[in-house]
Amino acid sequence: MPTKSPDYFAHPTAVLDEGCRIGTGTRIWHFCHVSAGAEIGEDCTLGQNVFVADDVRLGRNVKVQNNVSLYTGVECADNVFIGPSAVFTNVINPRAAVPRRHEYQPTKLGRGVTIGANATIICGVTLGDYAFVGAGAVVTKDVPAYALVYGNPAKRRGWMSRLGHTLKFDAQGYASCPESGEVYSLGRSGTLTCITPDPNA
Numbered sequence: 001m002p003t004k005s006p007d008y009f010a011h012p013t014a015v016l017d018e019g020c021r022i023g024t025g026t027r028i029w030h031f032c033h034v035s036a037g038a039e040i041g042e043d044c045t046l047g048q049n050v051f052v053a054d055d056v057r058l059g060r061n062v063k064v065q066n067n068v069s070l071y072t073g074v075e076c077a078d079n080v081f082i083g084p085s086a087v088f089t090n091v092i093n094p095r096a097a098v099p100r101r102h103e104y105q106p107t108k109l110g111r112g113v114t115i116g117a118n119a120t121i122i123c124g125v126t127l128g129d130y131a132f133v134g135a136g137a138v139v140t141k142d143v144p145a146y147a148l149v150y151g152n153p154a155k156r157r158g159w160m161s162r163l164g165h166t167l168k169f170d171a172q173g174y175a176s177c178p179e180s181g182e183v184y185s186l187g188r189s190g191t192l193t194c195i196t197p198d199p200n201a
Contacts, residue, residue: 020052023060047084065117073106073123080109083117083135090123110145112162119154132160146184146192159184159192167192 007024010016014032022034023042030048034040037054044058047066052058056070059078064070068082071090076082090104105124109115113127116135127133131143134150134157143149148158148166159167161177161184169175173186182196 041078059111071104071123073104074109075106076109076113077111077129079112081114083115083119085118086115087118087120088123089121092123114164116150130160130162132164144191146194159186162194162198 008022008026008028010028011030013030014028014034016022016034017036019036020034021039022028023040023044025043026040026045028034028046032046032050034052035054038052038056040052040058041060041062043060044062046052046064049067050064051069053070053072055072057075059076059080061078062076062080064082065084067085069088071088073090074088088107091100092105094100107121107123108126110127110129110131112130115121115133116137118135119133119137119139121139125139125142127143128145128147130146132148133139133143133154134148137150137154138152139149139154144156146159146161147156148160149156159175161167161180161182163177163179165177165179167175167177167184169186175184175186176182182194185193185195187193
């Protein structure tokens with residue numbers, strides 16, 4: 001176990017393998033296991049019973065709720081929220097008798113992504129900045145930035161602002177966040193752009 005740093009908190013039941021890197025202000029709670037090659041950014045929170053595998057990368061202020069396993073290949077940008085008991089995978093076609101460690105596929109979560117409780121994220125997908133995955137969804141393909149998806153398989157059901165509000169568009173394809181006032185533009189290609197500068201960028 002690496003030397004406990006005064007810059008972060010780890011509960012006595014947490015296991016921190018030699019070689020893991022943990023950022024200032026991070027909090028690691030009961031029964032977590034952080035593997036040797038993992039990198040956890042500043043001000044993150046790992047809830048109870050979280051596993052972080054080798055080569056997982058978490059940005060700043062990532063919140064991982066209870067009972068989540070982050071397997072090799074998962075990369076989270078800043079300000080990602082992962083709800084309790086969300087599931088990640090790293091192999092598309094696992095078989096107990098067939099070693100496939102060399103076939104792990106990356107899963108990338110953009111800045112500000114939210115994943116609801118009990119959602120499943122199939123490996124190999126990318127979730128765009130501020131995408132919002134509803135509770136219990138099964139994500140099998142890439143999710144555009146700001147998209148709200150839910151269901152099994154998950155489908156786009158709407159668009160969310162950076163602060164997590166459903167957006168309603170006018171006839172010209174513009175919408176504003178009711179909390180921040182940020183303005184969004186829906187393009188003809190079906191992509192959403194925030195035309196107000198992101199203070200977290």
